Amino acid sequence: MSDKKPAPAPEKDAKAEGEAAPPKKGLPMKMIAIVAVIMVVQLVVVVGVMKALGPKKSHAEVPKEELKTEDDKKTQEILVVEEKFQNLQTGRVWIWDVSVFVQARARNAARVEELLEQRKAEISEEISRIISRAQHAQLKEPDRLTLNRQITAALTKIFDVDEKGEPLIERVLIPKCRGFPADF
Numbered sequence: 001m002s003d004k005k006p007a008p009a010p011e012k013d014a015k016a017e018g019e020a021a022p023p024k025k026g027l028p029m030k031m032i033a034i035v036a037v038i039m040v041v042q043l044v045v046v047v048g049v050m051k052a053l054g055p056k057k058s059h060a061e062v063p064k065e066e067l068k069t070e071d072d073k074k075t076q077e078i079l080v081v082e083e084k085f086q087n088l089q090t091g092r093v094w095i096w097d098v099s100v101f102v103q104a105r106a107r108n109a110a111r112v113e114e115l116l117e118q119r120k121a122e123i124s125e126e127i128s129r130i131i132s133r134a135q136h137a138q139l140k141e142p143d144r145l146t147l148n149r150q151i152t153a154a155l156t157k158i159f160d161v162d163e164k165g166e167p168l169i170e171r172v173l174i175p176k177c178r179g180f181p182a183d184f
Helices: 007-018 028-054 105-116 120-133 145-161
Strands: 075-087 092-105 171-180
Touching: 075 105, 075 120, 075 171, 092 105, 092 120, 105 120, 105 145, 120 145, 145 171
Parallel strands: none
Antiparallel strands: 075 092, 092 171
C-alpha cells in the first residue's frame, strides 16, 4: 500500500477549473448604447408632446378706439369748494376751513366743470351737511378717510358717469381741513 503514488488527477482538476472560468470582460457597451437610445427617444417624445399641448402664439386684435391712450391716464384737479363750515357735534361751535378738489380724467374735465357751475349750490350744501353732521374725531382724522368717503359718495351721485360708464370723478382730495372753536 505504500506502493501507491499520489494521483496527479487533482492537478488536472485545478487546470480544468481554471480553463473553465470565463475571462473578465470590459464594460457592456451594447447595454449602454441601448439605454442611451431609449433616453434620447424619451426626450424627443416629451419635447414633442409639450410643444403640441403648450400655449399657441396669439396676436391681440383690439380696435384702436378701445386702446387706452396717454390722455386716458392724465388727470386734472378741479376745485369744488373752499369755504368755512360750522360743526356743533361737540356741544361747542367749531368752524372748519375746508378745501375740496376732485381729480377727473382730462377728457371729462370740461363736463365736470360744467356740472360744477350748474349745481354749485347743491354741491356746497351737500358738503356743508356732511361736515356739520360729522363727529369731531372724524374731522380730526389724519387721513380724513371718513370725510373723503362721504364726500366721494355724494359727488359721485351728483356727477354720475361718462359715456363709457366710468365715473366722471376719479378721486376726491381734501388738502385743507382746519378747525377752530368759534368762541376763540
